[in-house]
Amino acid sequence: MKSTSAFLLLALLVSGCSGAQSVLNAEGHAAIELRTLILGTILVCAAVWLVVTMALVSALVRRSDRDGGAVSERKAAAAVSGAVGATVLVITGLTIASFYTTRALSEAPTPELTIDVTAQQWWWQFNYVDQNSARAFVVANELHIPVGKAVRLRLKSSDVIHSFWVPSLAGKQDLIPGRENSLTLQAERPGIYRGQCAEFCGLQHSHMALFVIAEAQADYERWAERQRGAGAEPTEPEMVAGKALFMARQCAACHTIRGTRAAGATGPDLTHIGSRRTIAAGLLENTRGSLAAWIADPQTLKPGNNMPLVPLTSDELRQLAAYMENLQ
């Protein structure tokens, strides 16, 4: 009865751990291995705890029976050596399990895809490198990977130390300025996995989310082909005006839209911003309204980020938001 209620309480406690960002919802090769390891460790430790507690209780009960009774030296020696032996056995077992699990993780198979990840304050840049530089492209905050394929991420940082963490797929890995780390991702099932910067990196550390979208090879290829292309040409006059505005004002100095004159390298690549789920690294859902809100006043939505407040009239703002939304 007691154990049932304890289980219920535990179930209640971990009920918040499901969903798009959870270590318990392991869908990646590394995450599954690590989950097996930690669950095994917990199980073994729980068993040890149970045995020790039972021994303690029985000792207490028996002690009250025999007041001041002498314990035979042989019995005590046997108990101590038994406990020491069991401890050595358990710790050795766990160490070996841990060693084999982490060795399997570091043995990255030859990657099918290599992506350069650059962490910025406060967004993620994903550079899909290719031997043919014309086929390389850059996206922000949304990482698409093919399911079941090993993807090597080369992790870099341009300012401070960040940490790449998609709990459902793999463990954390730091991104350190002036040093390259690497991490292999392999999603076993298609899905959308949320990730988060896991190393305090400044004011908007908590607003530095990313999405890993694992999809079938064909879907991934289609997505990549579309990303390689230039941004959509505006059709309606409102969007045409928005494009002209983007090129004439401060926007083009920091952002790139491939196929146009805008080639700034310090802000996120906006070539296909309309196709992303969120803007500002997971801060807002990607709608025309939130695009307008972001452009109108980025510093109130995400204080301290590097996007300045560009003075615009309400008409200009509407045109720009329409143009951004159209960049599918």
Added chain:
Amino acid sequence: MPGKVLKASAAHPLAAVLLFSSLVGLSALTGWERQPRQYRTDPPVAVALNQLRLMPSGIGGAPPEIYFALDTPYETSAYDLSQGKRLYSWFGCASCHGDGRGGAGPSLLDGWWLYGPSVVAIAASIRDGRPRGMPAFSNRMTTDQVWQLAGYVKTIGAYSASLAAPSRNDDKHTRPAENRAPAAILFDEAPPVPVLSEQGPPS
């Protein structure tokens, strides 16, 4: 003694803790008072900051009054100086001016300013450009970015040490930090351009 609530032995450490925490609080308040961080320039303030009053020759001038009303933040706030330093590399200033020692463009370290050493002249140079190579950045930077960069550029060639400094370099230092002064005497700089009869760009 009815008034005596705490024993003397307990009161001493309590007083020490209180004194310590109030000192910490006081220093935090002082820090905030010295440098409240301003992330967002209000649009009307930005418009006012854009009203540079230059001499007819484009050399020297007076900052807009709002600059003094704001207490000259772009020269005294470490945050704005750091942003300026970031902008210096982001907008490619180093491609002509190098690390301040010049190159294709004039040196910013030698203490000689073709258009005068005032922050308003530097801001005007950035915003509107200057003849013989300096492009205008008015359609690439916002007004407060221009001021942040101008404030930073001024620290590069400063001849007196400043209390406010931008953040340190992440890569190797090629010259002393910006808050050290005078920077120029530490370098083997060419002699400055001699004073012309009419100050301005050498013809």
